[in-house]
Amino acid sequence: MLKDITLGQFFPGNSFIHRLDPRTKLIFLIVYIATLFTASNWISYGLMIAFLALVIAISTIPLKSIVRGMKPLVFILIFTGVLNVFFTAGETVLVSFWIFTITLEGIIRAFFMMTRILLLITGTFLLTYTTSPIALTDGLESLLSPLKKLRVPVHELSMMMCIALRFIPTLIEETDKIMSAQKARGADFETGSLMQRVRALVPILVPLFISAFRRADELATAMECRCYQGGEGRTKMKLLRFHRCDIQAFASAAVLLAAVITLHSFGL
Amino acid sequence: MAPILEVKNLTHIYSAGTPFEHAALKDISFSVEPGEFIGVIGHTGSGKSTLMQHLNGLLKPTSGTVLLGGKDIWSDKQLTRQSRFRVGLVFQYPEYQLFEETVYKDIAFGPKNMGLDKGEIDRRVREAAGFVGLTEEQLQLSPFDLSGGQKRRVAIAGVIAMEPEVLILDEPTAGLDPRGREDILENIEAYRKAKNATVMMVSHSMNDVARLTDRLIVLNNAQLVMDGSPQEVFVHAQELLEMGLDIPEVTRVFLMLRQQGVPVEPVYTLDQAVQALCALKGGLGRA
Structure with a gap:
């Protein structure tokens, strides 16, 4: 039924993640996405998954709700997976019939791509799950306010x-x-x-x-x-202010980014 | 006569298996005889609308059965679809479902879905329009050019045109002015008489249900708590008030009279009140 759509739904709560300033969460998400696109191998992906799992655990959002929110995206995931399996050139050919060839590289690439999309979406979902729409738009407005000078x-x-x-x-x-x-x-x-x-x-x-x-x-x-x-x-009823927990969040984002970049530069 | 609708141990649970799970209906059983006019009353959230949507197969019971003419409406697909036509359901604020270019086409939507031929559709549309008092010129107008009360009547005609054996209306008079309410209630009564149809009406107006219906079903907290004639139900005035429901104004007045020590039996319509008061006056006069 339509009621089961959880896309963009807010789950009220009082976890560490819920209490963060919405601006922190927005910046965090941007850093997270940037990190995700830097990650290029098993170890860095593993690190990202572990990190996301930790954030989910802290947020106290039931895993079931997150999985349910993913349902409408199954098609995109499968599509990406299939596309990558069939259209990645590689040396280790596993199966070859007619015009299709499946290579080991293709399968690995498809796996990475699907993981990347999954991580991307779950991360974004966590933002909307833990932030009320009003807080989210307040944060966005505050972050974009420099653009007011350009008459935006x-x-x-x-x-x-x-x-x-x-x-x-x-x-x-x-x-x-x-x-x-x-x-x-x-x-x-x-x-x-x-x-x-x-x-x-x-x-x-x-x-x-x-x-x-x-x-x-x-x-x-x-x-x-x-x-x-x-x-x-x-004027605003709720003024946005950074707290101690926001600094902790920024620090962990910086560490995550640094770790993945380091891994990347070592070619791991 | 065999009952036209039978509800047996009906339970419905929303969002089963999630933290938002809650029972909207618990173990409801009742049967409806052909030609009855039944009022369904209950507090907001008592499960009235959920119950109504089970009777024409829009919602599937979590457990229990709904029998239409003795057959389980979920026993085969064809029957489920047929039940939509045999049990016509008019939702709350039905005027918000109008979509066609003309009133005529909108009323024809139901009969068209039944797969009837053109002549039959035309007959039904005109007859349904007649029941709700729409004129020939109005049939060619856009439904969006009509007033609120007229739109509501078009929407009701859209269901009546399917000529359902059972007509269910969920608060058909909500948000209308007194004149509009009276018109709609008369339209429903006209259809019932003409087609010998069964009618179930959800209403918050105790005056209306007391005056029109021959039987009342009372829902409270997802359970069926009373089922009987208005006379039998309104005797339990105190319980009804405790459920957050109302009682007809005359009943209220008569209950107060009794508290004052006037020897009257509780009544629930104006006619009965007049009779009771005349009898009382006569009695006092003779005494």
Whole structure:
């Protein structure tokens, strides 16, 4: 069911990871991704996996929820894997038939690529799992604020993102309701040719769009009623401040990056 | 007569096997006779909407069965699909499901899915429109140009056009003005009389259910706690109030009268109240 989509869902908690400043987590994620793309061998990948496992353990997010969030990505993972297996040139040919050849190098490369994507996504998931959307957009706004000098509407962008994140669950619920209602009138989404199935979506999409626009309109009115006029002169209820735990997090990110770069430069 | 719908030991658990697991329905059993008008009452979150969605096979019971005309609706695929047409379900705020260019096409959506021929679809659309009081000109309008109450009636017509043997409505009058509420209730009654259909209506208006229905089902905390005529149910006024439910206004007045020592039996409709008061006056006059 649609309700099982956990993408971008926030799990409230009070772990070390939850308490970190959102800016710390964002910077950490960027360093983590950079490190991930530097990693190039068994040892550094092992290190990354161990590190991620540690972060998951500290965050107290149940592993089950993380695995469930991965479900929609299985296709991308398999696609990447298959692509790499078949299209990597190498010397140690394992199987060869017709125009396909599978090499040992290809299998290793596919394995690395899949691990990399998995680590990338899990890391990003952890950010949204442990950070409320509001904290996340606050952090993003704060990090991007230097761009204001270049007349980039940073506040407006982060407000839009915040609203978008806020409405994902609402729209999922709405879609669920509309689907049930159309099914009650005999709509059939599961059988038929591709064209028929696409056409079967019209009775869902039209009401969904209409309700999304209606909601947007109502929200805009409600915001105007409370005198919202953009970021100019707006103060924050929760001021972002770096604490001791943030420094610890930065230190561990630096150590991780340094370790992987060292491994890389030694060609390990 | 054989019951048209039978619910046996129905239990439904949401998100089973996760930390968010909770039972929305626990061991519910009841049966519905053809032609009955049943009111379903219960506090928000008591499981009313979940129960309604089981009756036409939108939700599958975690355990227990739903029998339609004596057959388990989940026993084969064809039957599950048929149950959607034989048991028409009108959701809460159904006007938000309208999607077609014209009112006519929207009402025709259900009959079309049933695979009926053009003539039959046309007959049903016009008849359904008649039941809910839509005019010929309105059929050619875009549903989005109508008022809220009219949209709701179009949505109800969309379900009525399937000519279901059982019509289920989840709070059909929520958010309408008094005139709109009265119209919708009359439309439902008109359909019921014309087709000798069974109707189940979820409602928070005790005045409405007391006046219209011949039987009430009360849900509380996922369980069926009362099942009987309005007379039998409203006798338990105290329990209903404790469940966070209401009782009809006249019942409230009569209960107060009794507390004051006036010898009246509890009533639940205005007509009964008038009769009881006349009888009382007559009795006092003679005394």
